[in-house]
Amino acid sequence: MKESVSRIPLTIAAPPRLAAIDIGTNSFRCIVVEVDPQEGFRILDDEKAQVRLGEGLNNSGIISPEAQQRAIEALQRMCKIISGLGAQMVEVVATSAVRKANNRDQFIRAVKDATGLEIKVIDGDVEADLATLSVHHNFAMEKQRFAVADIGGGSVEIVIASGRHTETVTSLELGAVFLTEKFIHSNPPSEEELKQLRKYIRKSLKQAGIGDGLPVSCLVGSGGTMTNIGSMVMAMRGEDYESVHRYEVLHSEVVHLLAMLTRKNQKERQSITGLSPERADIIIAGMVLTDELMRRSKTNLLRINAKGIREGLILQSLQKRGLLPVTRQPRDWRKSVIDFARSCRFDEQHSEQVCRLACQIFDTIAPLSGLGKRERELLEAAALLHDIGYFISYHQHHKHSYHLIRHANLFGFTPREREIIANLARYHRKAKPKKSHSNFCVLSEEDRLLVRQLGAVLRLADGLDRRRNRQISDLDCQLDKTSLSLTLSGNSDLSVEAYGAETKGDLFSDVFGYRIKVKTVTVQ
Template sequence: MTDHYAALPATTRLAAIDIGTNSIRCIVVEADTQGTFRVLDDEKAQARLGEGLSETGIICDAATRRAIDALTRMKRICAGLGAEIAAVVATSAVRKAGNQTSFLTQVKAATGLTIDVISGEQEAELAALSVLHNFTMDQQRFAMADIGGGSVEIIVAVGDHTEHLISLDLGAVFLTETCFTHDPVTSSELDKVRKLVRKELKTHGIGKGLAVSCLIGSGGTMTNIAGMIMAMRGEQYESVHRYEVLHSEVVHMLAMIARKSQKERLLIPGLNPERADIILAGMVVVDELMRRLRTNLLRINGQGIREGLILHSLQQRQLLPLRAPSRDWREALIEFGRSCRFDEQHAKQVCHLAETIFTAVAAGYELNERHHDLLIAASLLHDIGYFISYDRHHRHTYHLIRHADLFGFSPRERELIANIARYHRKAKPKISHESFAALCPDDQQLVRRLGGIVRLADGLDRRRNRQVKQLECRLTDKNLEMTLKSPREMSVELYGARSKSDLFEQAFDRPLLISAKSSD
């Protein structure tokens, strides 16, 4: 094993292509020998291989040409990036096609690519690989679903142990072509799809046993649901990856879409126009799945099968362990901080002091455990803007966090962390600040409070040498009493805390009384 790793280059560039019923996706990554990788390119083409498939049973000539054009372009992109194409797989449409052999032969002749037609169960396993790489699900019973054009792959699991795995012919394109003939759809057509989906899920045991904590969804239907809900909420995040949607929001959005024609759906904010004709069928599947699984939470995995292909390829090359280790979001934050060359000791000291302050005020201000997690993240990363420049580094910190893929946090939470960290210095939050103004009133108040704690904790380590060895905080009816303890003098720390107490006092509406005491 040691010799194998010694022979490997510092980085390896790999590509994987997923040929689905509706679209073809190509992902290119650069991986290192430490088991990490970064995405270099993610190309998508709407080939619509499933067009007319349910009626004719074959992939039509036009769809074949679209696929060949897309695959030729993707192969050239991979070559330009110096990436080895590690896997090219086809799913439901090619699996079902009566002219499968002819299609594969034509693609091979035109592009040189050999396509591996995988089973629905293999699709589900690849989707699961991606989920477990992106979400911490230890000791939770949860479900995963990847909705494609031709099929849906469903897994029910406890942690990383699969309880139930199945592939069903309930894809968005298949259901649309099979059940919808009117535009807008009629109530009877919608009922037909619901009954079909419900029957299939029940027949195959989906929903038996205990309720699941959440449904984690991937595929175009899922990401478009997130996009529409995000637009409906008036939110603007960098990505829908790890975005969270409530079942009630899916139900309301589905009812609204069902009343619209395809032309009217083109105007729905957050919906990709290329999915306007098939989104309704896909949303029915999501709704029925959440009902059967008895969960109110849908979490979006923006990666899916193509990332699963990359992870599988890395495992085959011994660049990743066969069993993914449990990822800890705190460790991921530290890794991200190190990549930005942050002052780790200062960051951990600020985090420790911030946690002490948080504990003192949490109960009195309804701050919960998840708020505590956001505080930890913002405390650890508050100074990473130094990586770009000292000048305005609080603003650089905001942008670095906002655009980062923080493991374990949703897009909303990432935006909150970025704002909390930003206000550790300089101006307090203002409505004239675009990023702050975009938050809802409750989130604005949370940023003020947690930002005030981080700002104060940063002042308590003004010399960046962990001078404060112990911090005692006591919340009274009138103020917060804070006592700093250290064997050394603490005039600078007292000054730092007092000069940075403004946001805290404003957010909690409590004066801060700070004193210092010598300790052994």
């Protein structure tokens, strides 16, 4: 008789979970993450509470009992979220309001008694470091001189950097709540109030040396003021992207938006699409500061970082615990794309083949079509990701690919570029782009043309690997006045690949006006 063998179930340790709370002058933010070996972490929850901790602080010098009670209620709620998600470690930092309050010690004790949270009060330089850490995690800044501005309710932290080298760090008492309470008392604000507000900001920035030296390529902005600017501009443009994170705004758009806002009273501002109603009273001060920062730093481009200090705190915590390297290699858009594709279990060999063939076709037609390096990168990303919809289902997988890409966190791409990549994947098969398609009609005229051009190339390249087994070893592309001639080389019969090119070259002929001619060559 066989002896019974007891089996011990194999248990796999769950990835660590961390939480970070940023106690700001205007709002509190709580983020809960799970450690992820590819991205460093993935967000499980991101809670925001509009507390107005610094309300009246400039006049009284203390955190009011009412503000303290709102703070405790918000933090108790956040603690329940953290506990429910099983986060093992919690980092809590407080910034300008707690830093300057005469009753800060009493406030910290009250919070600990009510919630058990240990608050660490950080200075402006540490805030700036955390904001910059988040910038490097989300933007490719290695080869440029840039500025970072994190606008809070009580202060603004400003960093000037060249790649990974920080040149200057400045913390100024120019937060949106502070400036509003100090200068804006009319509704809408009077011309004299706006004049004094701008004069004060200009003087403060000049005395701090902001804008001295060479111009910067862009201003990377974080905080509620910046994300609301991004949302309002997105609405003004008629765009509807999944997030304002990495969204790009022109200085002229900030100026025009600000001029419109200053003519409206608070109730009217609350109805503006993209502006959080609870920020309607302080947005003008924050936007005047943004305008002056862009003028002083001599840049025309604002890039929105929707993460900011709380993400920097998570990154710092991961590094401190050895869960993330302290010195990381510069992030790369291609690695981010491939990591995401692998998480969707894509057919790597087929996708790489389509990418290679698409780039060869692109290089042939680009000089005559006004397409450049960035368009080539968008095509590469789409070629690598075009079939990830298989992860959900074969049927309609091109549409599944669109939705997966649209909501992906692809490093190095703006929301607009991610939308273009998603559309390219959407049209690699089946129907050609039509204005009746909801995903296509919302694009600008310029982007619709780009989707048709790059989509035509991707569609043709996908047809060239119809059997998905990389039969084409070499592709020769020749362009004349009327046609694109493709010579396919391989060590076996390529009739299926030739047929795939001929049937999927329809959009290419529509867009570029070239007939597709295919010839095959068998090589031994």
